[in-house]
Amino acid sequence: MVEFFILMKNELVVIAIIFFLLFVKIGKSISNDRLLPIIQLTLLLNFVFSIFFNKEGDISGNMFQNTPLFVFEKSILNLAVYIISLLCSGWLRKTQNLAEFFILLLSALLGMFLMISSGNLLMFYLSLELATIPVAAMANFDLERRRSSEGAMKLILSSAFSSGILLFGISLIYGASGSIGFTELSQRISGASSLEILAFVFFFTGLAFKLSIVPFHLWTADVYEGSPIATTSFLSVVSKGAVAFIMLTILYKVFHPLQEVWYNMLVALSVITMIIGNLFAIRQQNIKRFLAFSSIAQVGFILAGMSSGDKAGITATVYFILIYLFSNLAAFGVADVIANRCGKENIDDYKGLYGTNTFLSWMLTLALFSLAGIPPTAGFFGKLFLITAAASKGSYWFITVAALNMVISLYYYLRIVGAIFMGKNENPIAKIKISSPVMFGFLLCGAGIIFTGFINWIYDYILSLTL
Amino acid sequence: MNLFLLIEIPLLTAVLVLLCRNKDQVKWVSLAGSVAQLVLSFILLFAFRQESAIGNKAQMFFEQSFSLFAALNINFHVGVDGISVAMTLLTSFVLLSGVLVSWNIDKMTKEFYFLLFLLALGAYGFFISLDLFVLFFFLEVSVIPKYLLIAIWGSGKKEYAANKLALMLMGGSALILVGILGLYFVSDHSFDLLTISKIKIGIDSQRIIFPLLFVGFGVFTALFPFHTWVPDGHSSAPTAGSMFLAGISMKLGGYGCLRVATYLLPEGAKEYSTFIIVLSAIGILYGAFATMMQKDLKYINAYSSVSHVGFTLLGIGMLTTTAITGSMMQMVSHGLMTALFFAVIGMIYDRTHTRMVNEMGGLMKVLPFITTALFIVGLCSLGLPGLSGFVAEMTVFVGSWQHDDMFHRVATVMATMSIVVTAVYILRAIAATVMGPIKNENFSHLKDATWNERIAAIILIAGIVAIGIAPGWLNDLLSPGAEIIMNRIGAIQ
Numbered sequence: 001m002v003e004f005f006i007l008m009k010n011e012l013v014v015i016a017i018i019f020f021l022l023f024v025k026i027g028k029s030i031s032n033d034r035l036l037p038i039i040q041l042t043l044l045l046n047f048v049f050s051i052f053f054n055k056e057g058d059i060s061g062n063m064f065q066n067t068p069l070f071v072f073e074k075s076i077l078n079l080a081v082y083i084i085s086l087l088c089s090g091w092l093r094k095t096q097n098l099a100e101f102f103i104l105l106l107s108a109l110l111g112m113f114l115m116i117s118s119g120n121l122l123m124f125y126l127s128l129e130l131a132t133i134p135v136a137a138m139a140n141f142d143l144e145r146r147r148s149s150e151g152a153m154k155l156i157l158s159s160a161f162s163s164g165i166l167l168f169g170i171s172l173i174y175g176a177s178g179s180i181g182f183t184e185l186s187q188r189i190s191g192a193s194s195l196e197i198l199a200f201v202f203f204f205t206g207l208a209f210k211l212s213i214v215p216f217h218l219w220t221a222d223v224y225e226g227s228p229i230a231t232t233s234f235l236s237v238v239s240k241g242a243v244a245f246i247m248l249t250i251l252y253k254v255f256h257p258l259q260e261v262w263y264n265m266l267v268a269l270s271v272i273t274m275i276i277g278n279l280f281a282i283r284q285q286n287i288k289r290f291l292a293f294s295s296i297a298q299v300g301f302i303l304a305g306m307s308s309g310d311k312a313g314i315t316a317t318v319y320f321i322l323i324y325l326f327s328n329l330a331a332f333g334v335a336d337v338i339a340n341r342c343g344k345e346n347i348d349d350y351k352g353l354y355g356t357n358t359f360l361s362w363m364l365t366l367a368l369f370s371l372a373g374i375p376p377t378a379g380f381f382g383k384l385f386l387i388t389a390a391a392s393k394g395s396y397w398f399i400t401v402a403a404l405n406m407v408i409s410l411y412y413y414l415r416i417v418g419a420i421f422m423g424k425n426e427n428p429i430a431k432i433k434i435s436s437p438v439m440f441g442f443l444l445c446g447a448g449i450i451f452t453g454f455i456n457w458i459y460d461y462i463l464s465l466t467l
Numbered sequence: 468m469n470l471f472l473l474i475e476i477p478l479l480t481a482v483l484v485l486l487c488r489n490k491d492q493v494k495w496v497s498l499a500g501s502v503a504q505l506v507l508s509f510i511l512l513f514a515f516r517q518e519s520a521i522g523n524k525a526q527m528f529f530e531q532s533f534s535l536f537a538a539l540n541i542n543f544h545v546g547v548d549g550i551s552v553a554m555t556l557l558t559s560f561v562l563l564s565g566v567l568v569s570w571n572i573d574k575m576t577k578e579f580y581f582l583l584f585l586l587a588l589g590a591y592g593f594f595i596s597l598d599l600f601v602l603f604f605f606l607e608v609s610v611i612p613k614y615l616l617i618a619i620w621g622s623g624k625k626e627y628a629a630n631k632l633a634l635m636l637m638g639g640s641a642l643i644l645v646g647i648l649g650l651y652f653v654s655d656h657s658f659d660l661l662t663i664s665k666i667k668i669g670i671d672s673q674r675i676i677f678p679l680l681f682v683g684f685g686v687f688t689a690l691f692p693f694h695t696w697v698p699d700g701h702s703s704a705p706t707a708g709s710m711f712l713a714g715i716s717m718k719l720g721g722y723g724c725l726r727v728a729t730y731l732l733p734e735g736a737k738e739y740s741t742f743i744i745v746l747s748a749i750g751i752l753y754g755a756f757a758t759m760m761q762k763d764l765k766y767i768n769a770y771s772s773v774s775h776v777g778f779t780l781l782g783i784g785m786l787t788t789t790a791i792t793g794s795m796m797q798m799v800s801h802g803l804m805t806a807l808f809f810a811v812i813g814m815i816y817d818r819t820h821t822r823m824v825n826e827m828g829g830l831m832k833v834l835p836f837i838t839t840a841l842f843i844v845g846l847c848s849l850g851l852p853g854l855s856g857f858v859a860e861m862t863v864f865v866g867s868w869q870h871d872d873m874f875h876r877v878a879t880v881m882a883t884m885s886i887v888v889t890a891v892y893i894l895r896a897i898a899a900t901v902m903g904p905i906k907n908e909n910f911s912h913l914k915d916a917t918w919n920e921r922i923a924a925i926i927l928i929a930g931i932v933a934i935g936i937a938p939g940w941l942n943d944l945l946s947p948g949a950e951i952i953m954n955r956i957g958a959i960q
Contacts, residue, residue: 312539369611374607374610375605375607375608376604376608380604380607384600387644387648388539391648391649391651391652392652394652396649399648400641400642400645403641403642403644404638404641406637407634407638410634410637411630414614414630417615418618418629421618421619422619422625456534456535456537459538459539460537460538463538
């Protein structure tokens, strides 16, 4: 019993917060100004909590597994949710249904926690659904805006579609190997039969939808644009991170015998994802759509790192997502503060931002440089380690394409930086006063962007977890 | 001598600049930082000479190393040889005079100096690091400040120029990245320059990696046909920005071509030397002829930089000890010379508000100090003995002439011809600017250089003259490094 509590401690805390919120909703209502700090505090506690009492083990007949690496991945996601709750607190305070929003968000987070820890395809599928369906409701949270409903509709339809494909893949896997447990599957998959490959392709396609890998990315931009920024940042960081983490387990552990198949697949998908994401990002005018395509391109880099198939690949991926969290959340945070204050979301509106909002400008610049992989920001190290991992197979053309894509991406990131610093605007965004929780969130992101790369034990620590 | 100080002082200065409260504080902190850095570079020079004098035979002096990412075998490994010492000295000269020249900058002063020191930080780190990962890190650190310097404080079509520069340089560094990763895997997971130099790398790998690295660094140093960012970038940048771009940034490329590409991949260098010579000879001549057509002083110097920097690449391509020493000399000489040239152009522009040669005239009468400096730098550019340009280019030619086959001779002669063209455009431009009657009434009561401008110019002139009159010390500094590289190439046959 003690083991149960220790292994599932993060999940249990999240469940406790959900129940707490439910009681709040049933009982006497608490104002948002008081509820939000409580939620933030418990999330922070859960993050701190995940540092202690870590144990490796499994419960419920191998349905739920926990390793230090999984705990680390969960704490990354938890940290991301904490930062979102800080950065978007302007919008969250104003929303009428704060409790519901967090019930949905935390349910999705719980789903992701369970998904990362799942040791069985059944468990994996259930938790994946738990992680997806609440997000669709969250996407619809800007109740007055039609685009929000449109985005939610697109998200739920594409999720349902991808779940169907995924489920088909799972049934084929069961048919081919006669098992759904991760450990047994890795032994029973031989890599010889074409049914296994077919099953894997369907299964991977289902996951590819969630990670918005090209050509399964078409829902991304519309959903990102329509949703409130709190949801968008959750989708782009937490959701993607969780799927990338489980993909590591699935590729490296379950489908290890098929490594040659998925290496080629990942390389091909990585190249087109990077290129398409980058080329579409160039033309975007809306900052949310822009960040949507830029995050598609980032997924291309993640796939490149993942393709290596060794420890360096796992480490680089987890490390990159940690850095990506800080960079992307900072960018979305700036977009949220501005959109929340004056409703402006177009890149043209950002012209001359430096004249009025120095801090926000530097924050956004730092975040974009980190996304572009420019030193001395942490993004440089993240990208470089991904490319180093990708290079371990010795394919020069692949890393050349990846490196050149970094240049293309720099072009559109510089477009925004240029607009901020040099753009002339007759009607610039007015000076915005930043409230203290938002400021704290920005400082966390800023510290993460500047220092993560130089704190070298983080990389070594992740590597030690992968053993 | 603790080499990390060379990185720490610019970093500290940059942070202090951010903490300053007003413009005066920013300026004085920057001045103090750059003076400290110059003093440190001289201390390094003397410490280095002392070590050599007592017979230290190590390849790299003052080596220090600590582990950054142990799992990937990345170490912060620093160390200097004579070439690095010369480069840090050059950087310090240009940094100090850049700070002084920008004394009156009013727009976002704090950010300007911050970026300037970030750029300097990148250059210092690049010149002293012996680990390819760290070297690449510093190379990229120096790219974005250039973009912002041009984009914010620049003039003319600055956004276009800044974008072009940033993208071309990042494209170059993408190639460098691929090359470095190639070396990393070929050498069984090492980023260390000295370790890789001891490993025998197969000719097939060298054939792939050498062009990647050489072209990548070549973009930084205006290798033809990747030179197109140079004229736009230089002419749009603010004065200190141009000084840094031409004086230091282009030298990063030359240094990388030599230290990384040629030194680590000697067989590749030998195989591709024909291409390097042809491209650099084209660059030299093309740059010189293109300068003839320019009317804008900044464009004149920008295109002439393409031509002058071509000698650096030519020297490397020739693969003789003398030629390589000469090419390194040319880097130092051109760095000082072009920085002074841009500084003087900036001073003239601040007063006359034009850079067009045909709109000026007779400036000698009103701006004696500035025009004298312009004269000196012009004479240095066209290779007058007694100034640094002559020494450097002469050494390259002598080194090139050591090859006795037709191809090398023809290339050398072609390159030499550019000197004539240089003389034509320099003398024409200076005559039009400085001599004759004052064309514009408004120019007749301009004020000559202020104290900060005088110091900036005098520092650089001192460097040029010191090399021109007594080139021996620079030669002693550079040639051991060149010899080590040549020994590796000589060992191939």
